Amino acid sequence: FCKQKIGSFLPVTKKKKSECNHSDAGIVESISMKNFMCHSHLGPFAFGSNVNFFVGNNGSGKSAVLTALIVALGGNAHATNRGLSLKGFVKEGENSADVSITLRNKGKDAYKPEVYSSAIIIDLRITRDGLRSYKLKSKSGHIISTKKEELISILDNFNIQVNNPVSVLTQEMSKHFLHSKGEGDKYKFFMKATQLDQMREDFIYIKQTKHVTNDKIEQQNEGLKELKRKYLEKEDRYKSLSSLDELRDKLQELQKQMAWALKLQADRQSTNKIEESERKYKQIQEKLEAITNQVQDLQPKCAELKAEAQKRNTDLKTVEVRGQCSHRTIQTDLENLRHQISTLGQQIDQYEHAISRAKEEKEQAALQRSIEANKRNLLMVERSRSNRLQRFGEHMPALLNAIEEAHKRGQFKQKPRGPLGYLISLKDTELALAVEVCLKGSLQAFTCDNHDDERLLQSIMAKFCPGGRRPVIITSQFLPQVHDTRRRAVNHPQYPSVLQALEIQDPVVTNCLIDQRGIESILLIKNRTEARRLMQGGNPPRNCTQAFSKEGDQIYNNRNYSAEQARAKYFSGDVEEDIRCVLTNENDRAQANRFQQQMRKLDEDIKQNESLLRRAHMEQKTTKVYFFNLKYVLFLFNFVFQASSAKASEICAERMDISRTARSLDTEINRLKVKISTQQDQQGDPKEIVRQYHEALENYKNTAQQVKNLKSFINNLDKVMDHRLQVYADLRSFMSARCKYYFDSMLAQRGYSGSMTFDHKKETLSISVQPKKGKKNDSGDMRSLSGGERSFSTVCFVLSLWAITEAPFRCLDEFDVYMDMVNRRISMDMMLRVAASQRFRQFIFLTPQSMSSLPDSKFIQIHQLKDPDRDQSEADGNQ
Numbered sequence: 001f002c003k004q005k006i007g008s009f010l011p012v013t014k015k016k017k018s019e020c021n022h023s024d025a026g027i028v029e030s031i032s033m034k035n036f037m038c039h040s041h042l043g044p045f046a047f048g049s050n051v052n053f054f055v056g057n058n059g060s061g062k063s064a065v066l067t068a069l070i071v072a073l074g075g076n077a078h079a080t081n082r083g084l085s086l087k088g089f090v091k092e093g094e095n096s097a098d099v100s101i102t103l104r105n106k107g108k109d110a111y112k113p114e115v116y117s118s119a120i121i122i123d124l125r126i127t128r129d130g131l132r133s134y135k136l137k138s139k140s141g142h143i144i145s146t147k148k149e150e151l152i153s154i155l156d157n158f159n160i161q162v163n164n165p166v167s168v169l170t171q172e173m174s175k176h177f178l179h180s181k182g183e184g185d186k187y188k189f190f191m192k193a194t195q196l197d198q199m200r201e202d203f204i205y206i207k208q209t210k211h212v213t214n215d216k217i218e219q220q221n222e223g224l225k226e227l228k229r230k231y232l233e234k235e236d237r238y239k240s241l242s243s244l245d246e247l248r249d250k251l252q253e254l255q256k257q258m259a260w261a262l263k264l265q266a267d268r269q270s271t272n273k274i275e276e277s278e279r280k281y282k283q284i285q286e287k288l289e290a291i292t293n294q295v296q297d298l299q300p301k302c303a304e305l306k307a308e309a310q311k312r313n314t315d316l317k318t319v320e321v322r323g324q325c326s327h328r329t330i331q332t333d334l335e336n337l338r339h340q341i342s343t344l345g346q347q348i349d350q351y352e353h354a355i356s357r358a359k360e361e362k363e364q365a366a367l368q369r370s371i372e373a374n375k376r377n378l379l380m381v382e383r384s385r386s387n388r389l390q391r392f393g394e395h396m397p398a399l400l401n402a403i404e405e406a407h408k409r410g411q412f413k414q415k416p417r418g419p420l421g422y423l424i425s426l427k428d429t430e431l432a433l434a435v436e437v438c439l440k441g442s443l444q445a446f447t448c449d450n451h452d453d454e455r456l457l458q459s460i461m462a463k464f465c466p467g468g469r470r471p472v473i474i475t476s477q478f479l480p481q482v483h484d485t486r487r488r489a490v491n492h493p494q495y496p497s498v499l500q501a502l503e504i505q506d507p508v509v510t511n512c513l514i515d516q517r518g519i520e521s522i523l524l525i526k527n528r529t530e531a532r533r534l535m536q537g538g539n540p541p542r543n544c545t546q547a548f549s550k551e552g553d554q555i556y557n558n559r560n561y562s563a564e565q566a567r568a569k570y571f572s573g574d575v576e577e578d579i580r581c582v583l584t585n586e587n588d589r590a591q592a593n594r595f596q597q598q599m600r601k602l603d604e605d606i607k608q609n610e611s612l613l614r615r616a617h618m619e620q621k622t623t624k625v626y627f628f629n630l631k632y633v634l635f636l637f638n639f640v641f642q643a644s645s646a647k648a649s650e651i652c653a654e655r656m657d658i659s660r661t662a663r664s665l666d667t668e669i670n671r672l673k674v675k676i677s678t679q680q681d682q683q684g685d686p687k688e689i690v691r692q693y694h695e696a697l698e699n700y701k702n703t704a705q706q707v708k709n710l711k712s713f714i715n716n717l718d719k720v721m722d723h724r725l726q727v728y729a730d731l732r733s734f735m736s737a738r739c740k741y742y743f744d745s746m747l748a749q750r751g752y753s754g755s756m757t758f759d760h761k762k763e764t765l766s767i768s769v770q771p772k773k774g775k776k777n778d779s780g781d782m783r784s785l786s787g788g789e790r791s792f793s794t795v796c797f798v799l800s801l802w803a804i805t806e807a808p809f810r811c812l813d814e815f816d817v818y819m820d821m822v823n824r825r826i827s828m829d830m831m832l833r834v835a836a837s838q839r840f841r842q843f844i845f846l847t848p849q850s851m852s853s854l855p856d857s858k859f860i861q862i863h864q865l866k867d868p869d870r871d872q873s874e875a876d877g878n879q
Contacts, residue, residue, distance in 0.1 A: 024049060025109040026158030026808030027842035028069070029102040029119060035091040036099060037064045037082075044100075047842065048861030051835045053854070054846045056865030062846040066170065066813055069844075071132075072099040072124040074151055075162040080170065087130035099124040103158065105139075111157040115144055120154060158808050166193040167807040169798065171814055183764035186797075190758075190765055193801045194735050199728055203721070210717060213710060220707050227703055231696040238693040251672045254665055261662040391570050392419045392444055399464040406460065412453050414478050417508050418446030419471060421570045424513075425503045427496075430550050431524050432568035437552040438498055439517060443570050445472040447512045474512055482507045482514075489520035490544040495534075498522045498548075523547040531555045732760060735804055742803040743767075746796035750826050754793070769793045792823040799834055809842035824849070835859070 032043035042061050045054075054062045067080045067089065077086050090097040103120045105111060111120065117139040125133050136145045136154070144150070155161075165173045191197040389396050396419065407415045417423060421443030426432055436443065448454040454475045461470040490497050498519035504510045513519045521543050525531035528549035534540065535547050535555045547555045552563025736758045747754045747769065754769040802810060832854075835843045839859065851862050 024808070024840045024842075025103075025105055025107045025111070026160055027104045028809055028844070029104050031065060031068060031072075031099070031101045033064060033068050033100075034098040035094040036068055036097045037089055038091060039064055040091065045863055046861075047844070048859065049104075049842060050839055050859040051832065051857075051861065052842070052844045053851050053860070053862045054844070054865060055849070055851050055862060057848055057867050059868035060865035062848075062865060063171075063813065066168065066811060066844075066846060068099045069101065069811065070162045070168055071126070072101045072122055073160055073162045074148070074155060075168075085130050086126050086132055087128055089126055090128050095128050097126045099126075103154070109157070111154050122151065122154075159806055160808060161195075164193060164195070164805075164807070165189060166798070166801050166805050166810065168811040169813060183766050186767065187758070187763050187765035190736075190739065190801070191763075193805060195805075196728075196732055196735070199731075203725065203728070206717070206721065210714060210721075213714060217707055217710050217714070220703060220710070224700070224703050224707060227696070227700045231700045234689075234693040234696040237689050247672060247676050251669065251676065254669050254672065257658055257660070258662060258665045258669060261658045261660065261665055264658060265662055389422055392422055393465075395464045395466065396422075399461065402460050402464065403457070406456065411456055414449035414453060416446050416448045416453060416457050416473075417506060417512070419444045420447065420509055420512065423504065423506055423509045426571055427501055427503055429571070430526060431501055432571035433552045433563065433565070434524050434548040434550050435498060435501065436568045436571055437554065437563050437565070438519070438522060438548050439513070441472060442513065442516055445474055445516075447474040447476060447508065449475075449478040451475055474516060476512060476515060478508045479511055480507060482510045485514060485520040488543055490523055490541050492523060492541050492544075495523050495525045495547075498524060518545060521545045524550075525555075526550040528553050528555070532560060536560075729760075736760075738804045739800050742800035743796055746799050746830060747793070749830060750792065752793075752796075767793065767797065792827050795827040795830065799830060802834065807841075809844060811844040811846070813846045814848065825853070828854075832860075 027049060028047045030044050030046050032041075032045070033039060034041055036042065038059075039061055042064055045065065054065055056062050063082065067082050070080050071077070071086065071089065077084055077088065082089070101122045101124075103122065104118070105113060105116050105120050106118050110118075115138065116136075119139040121137040121139070121141070123135040123137065125135075127133075134146060134148060134151055135143050136150055137143050161167045188197070191200070387397060389400070393399075403412075403416060406412060421436075421439065426435060446457060448457055454473050457473055458470070461473075465471070485499070489499065498517075499510075499514070501524050502513075502519070504513075523531075523534075523541065523544050523546075525534065525547050526549065528551060531547045531549050531553070532555055535544070535557050540557045545556075549555065552565065554561045554563070736756075740756045743756050744754065752769055752771055754767065757766040757768075758764075759766075798812070831843065831845070835841070836859070854860060854862070
């Protein structure tokens with residue numbers, strides 16, 4: 001807001017007009033009133049363009065005309081000195097009052113003449129409640145706007161300031177400022193008239209705003225400290241989250257150790273049970289020996305039973321040996337199958353890699369063809385170092401020489417032009433690829449004036465163009481001037497057409513490209529995204545058929561195509577860069593030769609590898625089935641061990657060496673759980689902590705940046721204010737000097753002398769006047785002058801202010817009321833001379849005195865108002 005106020009330091013003044021080049025825009029053409037003040041109908045009054053006198057007794061409507069002018073042009077009731085509220089201007093017994101003013105709108109300072117025409121009609125309505133509404137009309141009466149903002153724009157354009165006493169000087173304003181004996185009142189009048197007081201108020205406002213801003217900076221500095229404290233607090237909580245994660249990791253590790261500790265404890269318990277079983281076995285063995293002694297008496301039967309037992313024992317050992325052999329065989333087969341599956345998998349990966357590599361190498365054949373083309377391009381580009389024509393074919397220089405020789409012999413009626421790409425150049429080299437893609441085959445084409453020349457050119461081309469690859473020949477009558485494309489050409493304020501982007505010296509070449517490619521209706525837009533937005537946004541430019549981006553993309557209004565080439569061939573400006581690009585591609589030749597040697601072998605192996613791959617896949621499937629069967633058998637043998645380790649493996653898949661007991665681990669796990677729970681309750685939700693930390697950090701950074709920006713703004717404002725205050729002081733001194741000069745000039749016209757003393761520090765203006773010879777006034781004080789002399793001096797002061805300010809019209813209300821006939825005549829002559837020297841300005845004088853002594857002139861118009869009818873309640877004013 002402060003920056004906006006800085007722009008209004010200087011008063012609004014217009015460039016001074018000369019009589020040979022003036023504009024009378026803003027003067028009043030007519031005014032009419034209805035139910036305004038004590039008048040039912042007053043007017044309409046048609047104003048003259050230069051001097052207007054409103055003459056009439058008190059109550060005839062002079063002041064009503066001036067008041068209506070002020071109010072209708074945006075002034076408030078206080079400025080009229082006729083009331084405290086607008087509702088006081090509504091005639092007693094009526095609901096509303098209407099004022100209509102017509103302002104001239106001609107000349108170079110006219111306001112929107114294409115809308116309002118040569119006059120602006122301002123209709124004002126004031127309701128009984130004091131509300132005011134506007135209708136701004138054109139000369140034809142059409143309503144253009146009802147907003148006061150539009151009225152303010154009109155007044156600013158015409159520099160109309162009804163609140164400025166220099167533009168409209170009422171009786172009360174004159175008594176208060178001009179006839180006041182106080183030097184301070186005269187100084188205030190000078191400042192208000194020159195709008196220097198408005199500049200001073202703006203400076204005061206900006207200083208106040210600066211102080212408010214400084215206070216705000218101090219407040220924000222205090223707030224910044226609090227924000228930093230909160231930010232650091234949130235940062236500490238944010239960092240504490242990492243220690244909580246460490247506790248969780250430690251708890252997880254202890255839980256893994258606990259699982260394997262319980263497993264080892266179970267194993268130890270099993271071992272103890274085995275030892276207990278062995279002890280019981282010994283006891284049983286001892287009992288068995290006792291029993292053996294008892295059965296010695298039964299030896300025969302024992303021998304028989306022993307033989308039977310030995311037989312059964314032998315059978316049992318046989319079964320155990322078979323079981324052990326079967327287990328070892330299964331383990332061996334399983335290991336062999338695993339190795340075989342791994343080997344097959346590696347072979348499959350090798351076959352797949354070989355096939356993939358073969359397919360990639362097979363694509364190098366296309367690369368070889370590209371390398372051969374690059375060799376040709378390299379040769380062509382190297383030759384074009386010395387002759388750009390070589391880019392259009394190695395045969396092209398010889399072909400053009402042959403055409404030139406035939407033309408010199410008079411064989412051609414008109415010399416053919418070509419190749420067309422050689423005869424044109426670019427204004428912007430960034431568009432080289434776009435133009436080349438757009439023109440395509442036309443770049444190598446030739447153009448002939450008639451068919452006889454075409455046949456002759458074909459016969460010449462047959463001698464120089466190898467393999468029958470001849471350039472295209474376009475036959476069209478040669479014209480000395482370029483086609484008129486203004487109706488069908490595209491004209492865009494930002495992007496050129498192809499025709500605008502080319503520099504072509506020969507109109508024949510230009511006409512040929514216009515006829516063949518329509519280059520006047522094709523746009524060139526460097527950015528492809530902008531090109532698509534412009535062409536496919538639903539409203540493409542007028543007469544535009546297509547567009548090209550600098551990458552060569554072709555864009556229509558419903559589709560687009562990408563370019564097939566990456567660099568410009570014919571319009572490239574950097575030959576060395578083209579050679580480097582071609583040589584880069586040439587470096588691939590060595591690798592392509594190696595690929596060729598491998599291609600023949602790989603082509604022979606592809607079929608064999610694919611057959612082996614299919615067979616390997618089949619063998620892998622069969623082996624996997626057999627493997628899963630053996631794995632199931634192994635699972636049955638290891639079932640008991642797996643069952644005992646299952647629970648520990650679920651918690652931790654990797655076996656761990658544990659040195660601590662399960663009880664100590666359980667105690668520490670419980671302690672960590674309590675500690676984690678306590679910290680979680682203290683910290684709260686981790687996501688919320690992270691969000692609060694980032695929010696506090698962002699608030700701190702934003703506030704710090706705002707404080708920095710405000711401090712920078714205050715520093716810049718101080719610099720601007722220092723400069724503006726100096727300009728203000730210089731302008732005040734300059735306008736004071738001009739006012740003194742014109743005041744002395746006005747007094748000298750009657751033989752008076754005087755002085756004006758400005759004291760800008762004390763804000764006083766002292767005016768002293770010395771009458772002409774024979775009437776000495778030693779002090780020069782205006783209070784010692786007669787009433788007429790003081791009024792004359794006052795008029796000189798007003799005229800000097802007129803000379804240093806600008807306004808389309810000026811109004812004086814009863815300026816001669818205190819003058820005698822001599823001073824009145826002299827003052828009138830002075831004002832008429834000023835008016836005569838400024839025919840482009842309008843002067844409106846209100847006086848109760850008779851103007852019969854005025855000379856007849858087409859520039860002076862007198863409006864004689866009818867005396868009020870005291871017997872009737874209505875008073876009508878007529879011209």
